[in-house]
Every structure is written in structure tokens, then in C-alpha cells.
Amino acid sequence: MSGLNTELVPVLRRGFRFQWEPAQGCHVLLYPEGMIKLNDSAGAILAEVDGQRSIGAIVADLSARFPDVQGIAEDIMVFLEVARERFWIEFR
Amino acid sequence: MNDSGSSFAKPGHIPGPPLWLLAELTYRCPLQCPYCSNPLDFAKQSEELTTAQWIEVFRQARELGAAQLGFSGGEPLVRQDLTELIRAARELGYYTNLITSGIGLSEERIAEFAEAGLDHIQISFQAADEEVNNLLAGSSKAFAQKLAMARAVKKHGYPMVLNFVTHRHNIDNIERIIELCIELEADFVELATCQFYGWAELNRAGLLPTKAQLERAERITNEWRAKLAAQGHPCKLIFVTPDYYEERPKACMNGWGSLFLDITPDGTALPCHSAKMLPVQFPKVTEHSLKHIWYDSFGFNRYRGDDWMPEPCRSCDEKDRDFGGCRCQAFMLTGDADNADPVCGKSQHHGLILDARRQAEEAPKGLDELTHRNVHASQLICKS
Ligand code: SF4
């Protein structure tokens, strides 16, 4: 299990912007001179990262919206860890 | 706008959208870098698109799918309408990047751009070499200005990319350069050995570092990367080597007309910012829609796919990886843009690259022998 404290609040790193790109049909993360195309689950998780909600709240929300997905809490935690390692997000 | 007329689209080759739009707003610039990538004859090209024309370009490119927009030049700060252009681009949904030398920047303008929605400012330490040396010696007003602006950029909440163009006369100071960038809290640092186009090609003998210089610089950069990683430091160091020390060419622009769309000050659309030198006719945004330009124009289809390749590329199993390298480099060095990029060890012209390496070892040119990019030199070189 991931070591993240669920009370932490994830926030996009300064200069990173998350948005939907119709031409590419996916969410992307934009940053200085770069762009990361996100798959559906990464897009769904980052859409919840608003600098207000805690990890716990995000997990609760996504679990309620996708009740059929097994192990969703673990997936979210793993993704957030990776996103932090890559310096896309920070925790407050 | 005229969209009628023939399409040069290649059957079976449908390009993706132009994700990157580079707006070269002007060729005007207060500096005279001897490695400037602007065309040698920039002095002959003083025409510039109007504010409304630029905004229309942004709108059309965004519609095609462009997400990143770079304001560059010349020095984009000399455009009095820059704030207006930033605001329009941001409203269209672009991630907006200002690529500047920092000369002409002030804290008021930084704040004004932020309010207009500018996402990021890249300060290029692209000054004349004596100034670079002054920087490293810790003096000089121009550098005091750059340093002050770098601090102001961070203060106003932007992410910051610092770009250092390195060459044989400053690359040995790489450690100082990295330390300075960390001190300034840069988020990304580009340590880019100058690429040999435009003025840099003219000055190559005075700029190309030796292999030993490069290896040392790369080793130091790697040591710093390890140090930063160990501290969990978010600063990312990007090291760009000149392809003159490679045996295979770079996959130039990720393929001709595949991602990147450059618009020059007068509205000429190019698949890369040095392509204007090629004997290829490129369309203008004042005459055609960007959709036509990207998908159907002759210029943008000229080197798509691989049916244009002669040997050795034609029968090479690596052609999907590097697309035969850079067309501009092939043209500059061999006189024929269809040829394999001479960086490739399989090219019959690879000897030119070996000669340049030898020259870097044995007969380099001094700092005082560089031709500086200015109107006078441009007119002299391009007198026709
Ligand atoms: S490279 Fe130097 S001279 Fe050329 S546009 Fe940039 S700052 Fe100006």
C-alpha cells in the first residue's frame, strides 16, 4: 500500500496546466514548452486535483463515480505518487 | 483566403495536427549574438504581420489543434502589442511561452503579461560573448538586468526556464552556469550547445566545442543531475549536444511537417525555423488558410513520408527513426536538401562533419573572429 497520507491536498505544480484538447481527444498536461497526453484514468484523476480536495476526498469521489472499478483507491494513490515523482504535482 | 487549387497531400500519409506554433513576431533585436538562428539576410525582411493578422493565425492554428504557442523573434519584446497578443492567445486556450533575451523586460511588463495570462517566460542568456563572460565574472549591466529579470519572473509566480547557449568559449564554465541557475530557482535549465544554422553556421569554426569539452560538460551536468535527484530538487537540467559528434542524425522536428509550425515575421509558414533557406516554396498566411498550408501546401508536403529519399536513406532500415535527418543541414553542407544529413555515418558527405571536428581540435577561431548578427553584417553578406 502506498505511504501517502490521505489528508494531503494535491495541487498542480506552478506552471502546469491541465486541460481537455478536442483535437487530440484527450486531456493533456501542459508545462513550459512541453505537453503530456493523458490516458482516461490519469485524466479523470487529475481533473479532481484542484488544490482544495484532499487525497481522501478524491478517492471517495472517484470510487463513488466508478463503483465497478476494482482497486481504484490503490490506482489513484500509485498515480499520485508517480505524478509527484515527476514533479507534476505537489502536496500541501 | 484562397484554398482552391491543387493539394500536394501525400496519399496514405495523413499528418497529425500541428501541436506547436512558433510565432516569430519580429526579426528586430537589440542584441547581436553570433549564434543567432535568424536568417543571414534578415535585414532584407522587415515586413511584419499586424496585430489582427497574428491573432487570426493563432485562432486558425488553435482550431487545427495547436496547444503550445511560443512568442519568439528576434526579440518579441520590441512588439508594442505583445500584451494584446498574449491575451488573445491565452483566451484561445494556448499554453503561452515568451522566449526572450530579457533585454527590454521590466517588472511592470512582467506583471502586465501575467495579468494577460502569460504562462511561462524563458530567459535566454543569448548575449554577445563578452557579456556571457562578464556574467560569469559576475559583473556587467546587461547581466545585472537579466539576473534582476530572472528574479522578477519567479516573484510573479511564473515557472522559469533558463536557456544557456553554450559553445567552445563558455562551455568550460558549465559548473558556474548550473550553480547560477539553481541559485535563481530555475525550474528547467537548457544547456544547449549551439546548433549550426543561420549565424552559427557562419561562425562554426569559432563555436564548435571539442569532443573533450563536450564530454566534460556532460559529465558535470550528470553529476549535478544526481545531486539534485538526491535532494528531491525539482530543477530539471536539459543538455543538448551538437549533432556534429553523432554518427546518426537527429530526427529533425520529429519529422517534416509533423508537429511544428513556424510563422516568420512576414507571415511565411515553415515546418522549422531555418527552413526558409531551402529552395522550396513556402506558403504565406496572408494568402492561404493554415488548414490548407498544413495539409495541402507544396512546402509542407515536400519532405513528408519517404518517397523523396535518395540512397542511402531510401533502402535504410533506420529511416522511420530519423527521417534522414535535417533537410537544412543536408542543404547547407551538401548543396542538395534531398541528401542524407551528413551527420550520418552512411552519408558519402560525412567527411565534412569529420573535417569540422578536426578543425575544432586543430584550427578553431577565436572569440574576436566571430561575425556578430547585425543589420550591417546582414546587408554585407546578402548583397545581391
Ligand atoms: S539569438 Fe541573439 S541576436 Fe538572435 S534574436 Fe536572439 S537575442 Fe537577438
Ligand code: SF4
Ligand atoms: S542513411 Fe538516412 S535514414 Fe539511414 S540512418 Fe542515415 S540518415 Fe538515417
